[in-house]
Every structure is written in C-alpha cells, then in structure tokens.
Amino acid sequence: MKIKLLLIYLLLSILSAQSSITGSVTRSDNGEPLLGVNVLVQNTFMGTTTGIDGQFTIDQLNPGEYTLVISMIGFKKYIERGIIVSDEISHIDIQLAQDVLSAPHVVVTASRQAQDVMELPVSMSVIGPRQIRDRAVVNLTEAMKYEPGVSTVRGQLKIRGATGYTLGTGDRTLLMIDGVPLLGSGAGNITWTMIPVSEVDHVEIIRSGGSALYGSSALGGVVNILTKNAPAKPETRVRLKSGVYSEPKYRQWEWRSQPGLYNYLDLTHSRPIGNHSAWIRFHKAKSDGYKRQGWLDANNITGKVKFNFGERYNASLFANYYADKTALASQWKNSANPFSSPSGEEDDYTEGTKLHLNGFFNMILSDKTVIKLKGSMYDVWWQSHSATNDNGIDEQKGYGEILISTTLGQSTQITAGVVGQTAKIRARVYGDHSSLSMAAYIQAQQRIGKKLTLNTGARMETYFVDDEKLDESLAPQIALNFRMFDWLSFRSSVSSGFRVPAIAEMYTRTQLNIFKVEPNPDLIAERSQAGEVGMIVKLPGNKWISDMTMDVVAFKSTFDQLIVANPDDKGIIHFENLTDARITGLEVGASGALFNQMLLFSIAYTNLDPEEIDKQGNAIDTLAYRFRNTLVTTIGTRVWGVTASIDYRYMSRIERVKLFQENPFTGQDKRVPIHIWNAGLGSQIRGWDLQFRVENMFQYYYTELERNMGDERHFSLTIGKVF
C-alpha cells in the first residue's frame, strides 16, 4: 500500500511539474496577428502553430531551459533562447519581420510532421511562394525544374532520373495535395494543369526515393503541394497572365499567319467565417500553343474550407473540378515542319473532366498525441477525338488513411497509420479493371542527445488487380541526421521502394502513331534500393554575403525489374520488366544574396550516371531518356523597387532513346543538348503586381522526346492585385 501511494505521489509530482509556454506572434510592420506560424521547441518534438488570433500554447513541458524557433514563409526566422520553464506559465510575445528571401524553414513531408529543414533525415527541396510568383508560374513543373535533381521530359517529372519517358504512364514520383495522393489510377500519371498554382503556399519535394512512408510510386520521390489557408481578413485576388509566342526563327518553319496567344486568369476570394476560413478560386486557361497541336482550353474551380472546432479538433475540405479540351499530338509532321502535325491529325483533341475531393480531420487527443483521418475521391472522365485512334477512360478512385502520431517523452516520436486505396476503371484501351491496395506503416523518430536524430520506419503493402493478389511488398527505411551546429548538418539514409504496375502498363492495347502497343498482364512490381549521404550549410553571413545555403548530396539507387516500354523485333511495344538499373549521382545546390542583398542567386547542378545493368551488376547500356548533366542557375536583383532575374537551364544531350534513333547518314532525329535562357522583370505600381517575362529568349530549338519540338520563345505580362 505504501509503495502504491509513493508511486501515485511520484506520478502526481511529475504531472504537476509539467508546465507551458504561451505567446503571441504578430507582424512587426503593422502589429497584425499572424496565423499558421510554426513554433517549435528546439531539440524536442514539441511544437504547434498559431491560431487565427496569433496565439499559441505548448503544454506538458518539463521544467528546464528551452529555445523556441518561430518561423513562417515570407518572414525572418526568429529564435528565442533561454526560456526558463518552471511551475508557472511562461509567456512571450514575438514580432516577425518580413523577408522576401525567406524560404520555408519548417517542412512536413519528410516524416509527416513539422520539422526544421536542418534536421531532415532525407534530401528535400522546398519551393516557396516567391519562386512561384517571380516566375509567373501556371504549371508547377516550370518552378520545380530549377531544383537539384529535378527535370522533365514532355511534362513528365523526373527526380534523380528515376523516371525516363514512359508514354505518359507509370510515374515514379508520387504527387500529393496537402498530404493526400493525387494520381490517375489507370495510367498512374500526374495531371499538373489541375493544380491551383495561385493558391499554393509552398511545395515540398522529397528527392530521396523510397516507399516507407508513402508507398507505391514514391520510389522515385514525393512532391507534396501545400495549399494556402485563408488569411485573417477577407480578400479577393485577381491575376491575369497574357502572352504571345514568337514566330519561328526560320522562315521554313512558319506555320500560321497570326502569332499564337495565351491567357491564364485566376480569381480568388478568401475569408474567415467565424472560427473557420475558406477560399474559392476560378481559373481559366486558353492557349493557342506554340505548335499546331499545342492548344488548350481549360476551366478549373477549386475551393478549400478549413474548420476549427475549438483547440482540439480541426478539419479541412478541398475540392477541385477541372474540365479541358486539349490538342492531341504524338509527334511533329516531319523535321522540315517541326511545328506542324502529321496529315490527318491536325484536328485531333481530347476532352475530359476531373473531380478531386480530399479532406482530413485532426483530433488532438493531448499535446503529445494526434489522430488524423484522411480521405479523398478522384473521378476522371476522358475521351479522345482522333482521325486514327479513339480512346476513352472513365475511372474512380477512393483513398482513406488513419494516422496516429504520438510523442513519448520529449525525444521519441512515433507515427503509424493504415491506408486503403481502391480504383475502378473502364477504358477502351485497357478494358474494365479494378484495383485495391492496403498498407500499414510505422515510423519512429528518436533524438539521441541534442545533435542526432534517428529515423526508422517500414511500410507493408498488398496490391490486388481484378480481385487477384498481384504483389506484396515491404519497404523499410533508416535515416540519420547529425546537426553538428545550428548552421551545419549531415544526413544519411538507406531505403527501399516499390511501384506496382499501372493498369495502363498491364492492359493497354492501342496504336501509337506507327507503333502498336499490346498488353502484358504478367508485369510484376519494380523495386528499388536507395542510399544517400548529404550535408546542408546555412550561413547568416554579413552585408556582402547573406542567407547562404548550400546542399550537397551523393546518392545511389538500384532498380530491379524496371518496367520499360519496349519495342520488340516486330515493332510491337510491350511494357516489360525488362531491366535492372543503377543510377549514381551528385547534387549540389546553393543559394544566397550578395552585396547587401542587391544580387540574389541560386544554382543547382546534378550529375547522373544512369546505367542498365545485368544480374551481376555489370553496366550494359545507358538508361533511355535521362540527362547526364543538368545545371540551372538564377541571378536576380532588386533596384528602385524593380526586380529583375535571369535563368539559365542546361541539360546534356539525351544519350539514348527508345523509338527513333539518330541517323548519322541523313541527320534525321538529331538530339542536342538544351540551353534555355529566361528573363523576368517585376514591380509593384499602385498596389498592382506586374511581371514581364520572356522564356527561351534566344529561340533555342531542341527535342526532349523524339520528334517533339521543345517550347518556342514566348513573352508574357502578368498583372495581379489583392483587394
């Protein structure tokens, strides 16, 4: 009995000894409260975000001395050291100063929880609102290809060369909106044009492949798009981007009498509604395109409601409806007419609708335990109108996830969840099929001392197609971060990944230009093992060099049974588990400001060695559709309230393709390295944001995919205003 009383006394003593830090965060320029500011307790997993009144509370802290890290995109990071937590509640008021250079300091994708970028166990790029706005981006891939390790081939995103060009199917990059996957279930491809770019808060790109947290398709990386929450005051935003394509530089290539135009309109209204908040956005896109079959006509309505049910419950509902008509093009007419279409295909087009709903419900059980329910629904209808080949798809996908995250003590964080995903597809080229996947995952994050963070995790996933079990995969991961100083950290990770074949890869039967594609239902999942070692340096600097960040990483990935579209000796294409592959590489990224922030710069270099290998690991050939060297740089300046920037993008010649080989005797299907220069000027006049840009300003002509000319030079003016 005495022992029991002693234990109860000790427990009560511990509980009563725990205390809190409360505070408020406001803007330094006008004193307005800031919503959604990240407040982290350094060297612990404790943290929170500010509410609509800018207030925050962090409970259940043991007595001691703490450091708070307060950050928000667009504001300078603030560090409050030496906060003594005792029996009484500690209170601090913080003012954040605006900083246009500021990139996000806290990310959520790497371990499904808020985390300082210096403590990440894996390689990650973050694209903030400044990069999106300064480039007047309407398609996020335009901004993403300036990040180390990221490139595109005809709109298909590649991270560290994991994906080549797969005829628009089977992306090895997982796209998520607010943490919920967004993929077409049939082709497994990404529809970038339906992303509401004007309402994107920031984009987090995990460049390290692996499926431990996010499952199939994440073996080549993850792109998580975080949308904005409504601000504290009602506002209406309008943005119009209008532009014109240049005529081809060579008279022989001219193909239309009038210059091609494009217009993109965004209209958004956002407001708080009691404790809740919401925004709705209308988007219209109309483009003549730079080539005969490059036009687009699309409408998009997107909305998001964020519910706040007191301190312990919140929820979000996101809806996106997209309808478009788009020219359908497989290749150019010929190399003498690279902007024209093959005869008979000049009027081919597709039309379709996509409806995407997603949402989550957060239950904060205690300051240390959160349960999150996620769900999404994706409905796609698509029809092609072609003189040679009519296709159509009707598919529905459902997704559900339960996630629990709990902190044990102040140094261990456990995240675990179960996921279910189902899809039904009816397509002329695939037939009728269904799929089901179920997964469970767990990740533990352990602080070892003040400098070391260890991540271990695994995911088990089972996949069924047409009610038959197709595959079962276990994907473990282990990762380590060593934060030697506030400004220097090292990371290393080893992970495995997998991707189950898309239904399109298994069952497509169609004619693709002169090639016939036939089904291969015997496809199995491809698997990968990836490892990396990296470091990140962040230096505050002085008036000559400031905000300096440098990220260097070496990586190696191996792929087993990679699925490749392969023409056989009769010219018939099958998707096959054709090859094993190994990609080794180096990424170097650096950014900062020079001369008292007069010049801003960023540079990203990627070197890949993409090899097909045999079972013994000997190199056989180069992987198709990969760039061995990629260099992207941006230099910008701000003078007299005007921002100016110049981008340069270099990609080495693609060494190997699958469909049309170079003919050394005739020069046909020549492939060249890519050198693209872009420039922009921006200013604000009487509350109106103005951006003038020219893309591909020297009219460099190249192909990323055989017989498809890359973007022609185009000029644009973007005007925007917040009311």
Next chain:
Amino acid sequence: MKLICKLTIIFSVFGFIWSCESPDSLEPVAGVEGKLFIEGEWPDSIQAVALIVLNSLDPGNLAAGLVSYSTPMLSPSKKSEYFFQLEPGFYFIAGAGLTIDPGIFFAKIDSFMASGNLPIVVLDKTPHLQRVIQLEDQEVIEIDQTILFSQ
C-alpha cells in the same frame, strides 16, 4: 558609386548572356517531301510500298547505296505522304515493294543491311520513279510520286 556598381554588374551580366551562342540548336533541314499515289491493284507478292533513297544505284546490291526510306504504305492503301531528311548532295529516289511484313523488315533492317540482301523489289515498271535529285543546304524539294501496278 553604389549605383555605378549596381549598373555595372547588371549590364555585365546581360552583356555576358547576349554574347553566349547556342551552337547546338536544331536548324532547318534538307530533304524531299511529297505525296505517294498508288494506281492499279496491289499484287499479292507486295505487302507494302515505300520510297527509298540511294546514293548509288546498283540493282544487284541496293543495300550498298541505301540512305533512307519512307514510312511504308500498307496494302491496299492508295495515297500517303512522305518526307526524307537528307544531307545536301546527289541522290536516287525510287519506289520499292516490300516482300515481307514491314514491321519485321524495320525491326531487322540492320541485319538485312549487313547481309546486303534486302527483301525489296524496285518497282521498275514505272521507270519515271527513278529520279536523280540534287539537294542544297536547308532545301526541301517537293516531288509527288505515283506507282503504277498492273491493272
């Protein structure tokens, strides 16, 4: 002084960029384009028709002079368009009939070329098809061709 420094840097960057050349950019090409018509009934022995381009015309060894070929027109089509990209120079252009499945022909063309034995016949009943052309740099010549099969 500060302003001069800023302007110097900005104009230096612009000057450097404008001085950069892009020597690898794709440029207009030379070649022959046109329409290919079939008149008459396809013989059973011919599975497809293509135009071939040769830099020397040796009926006994077509493979030795073969430079390029058009996308084959399958039986019983009557009309198609073609384009050959070629380097500047002299060429012979002729109609040819494929005596095997065109898919197999193009999949195995390297081995046919190596053997010097192409499974094609020059359609010599239409002698006007055998033309000699001269191409200049970036010049595209338009020639419509008609192949006459026996009625």
